[in-house]
Amino acid sequence: EPEVTQTPSHQVTQMGQEVILRCVPISNHLYFYWYRQILGQKVEFLVSFYNNEISEKSEIFDDQFSVERPDGSNFTLKIRSTKLEDSAMYFCASKGAVEQYFGPGTRLTVL
Amino acid sequence: RKEVEQDPGPFNVPEGATVAFNCTYSNSASQSFFWYRQDCRKEPKLLMSVYSSGNEDGRFTAQLNRASQYISLLIRDSKLSDSATYLCVVGTLGSGNTGKLIFGQGTTLQVKP
Numbered sequence: 001e002p003e004v005t006q007t008p009s010h011q012v013t014q015m016g017q018e019v020i021l022r023c024v025p026i027s028n029h030l031y032f033y034w035y036r037q038i039l040g041q042k043v044e045f046l047v048s049f050y051n052n053e054i055s056e057k058s059e060i061f062d063d064q065f066s067v068e069r070p071d072g073s074n075f076t077l078k079i080r081s082t083k084l085e086d087s088a089m090y091f092c093a094s095k096g097a098v099e100q101y102f103g104p105g106t107r108l109t110v111l
Numbered sequence: 112r113k114e115v116e117q118d119p120g121p122f123n124v125p126e127g128a129t130v131a132f133n134c135t136y137s138n139s140a141s142q143s144f145f146w147y148r149q150d151c152r153k154e155p156k157l158l159m160s161v162y163s164s165g166n167e168d169g170r171f172t173a174q175l176n177r178a179s180q181y182i183s184l185l186i187r188d189s190k191l192s193d194s195a196t197y198l199c200v201v202g203t204l205g206s207g208n209t210g211k212l213i214f215g216q217g218t219t220l221q222v223k224p
Binding site: 031035041042045048050055056089101102103105107 | 154
């Protein structure tokens with residue numbers, strides 16, 4: 001069964017450093033998403049991506065965040081200068097027709 | 112008002128019990144409805160989509176009432192492996208027409224032997 005994969009599973013970084021989280025969506029899907037979940041809180045939408053451009057972004061997705069699909073398979077989330085409050089689980093998702101399927105997540109810890 | 116509201120629980124039930132979860136959503140323009148399951152520190156996994164006509168998948172039955180903006184999930188004959196957090200999720204078209212998901216806080220179920 002096809003699945004969304006994400007790397008790394010856990011990333012520890014110092015405040016102010018740049019991080020890149022990577023995702024490989026399901027191969028025939030066209031819509032891609034990033035969500036995050038702070039420990040103990042609900043899952044929150046960050047950004048959606050379609051046809052090689054951002055379709056929608058939330059208030060959380062400020063100028064420190066960017067997304068890219070550098071080739072036909074990878075989908076990345078970059079945080080330029082991490083803050084303590086960026087510590088969370090980051091989930092990538094992809095969608096074919098209706099249903100979104102989530103990757104296993106990257107746990108980001110900012111020290 | 113929260114966009115998607117659920118009773119956080121926890122619901123503690125014995126094996127074999129029937130348990131029901133409810134959820135309300137605030138945006139009447141919502142387009143799609145789902146229940147996801149999330150195990151501790153794992154990704155949300157799609158349990159089932161929810162349709163106005165109601166739908167069933169084995170021991171799980173989901174219902175949607177668009178007029179009341181209400182979604183439910185019924186689990187029959189609970190198993191120990193059903194212990195998890197159940198997420199009520201609503202899909203909206205959003206400004207980009209790409210269907211972002213809005214999640215509830217989740218309802219925790221603990222099935223005990």
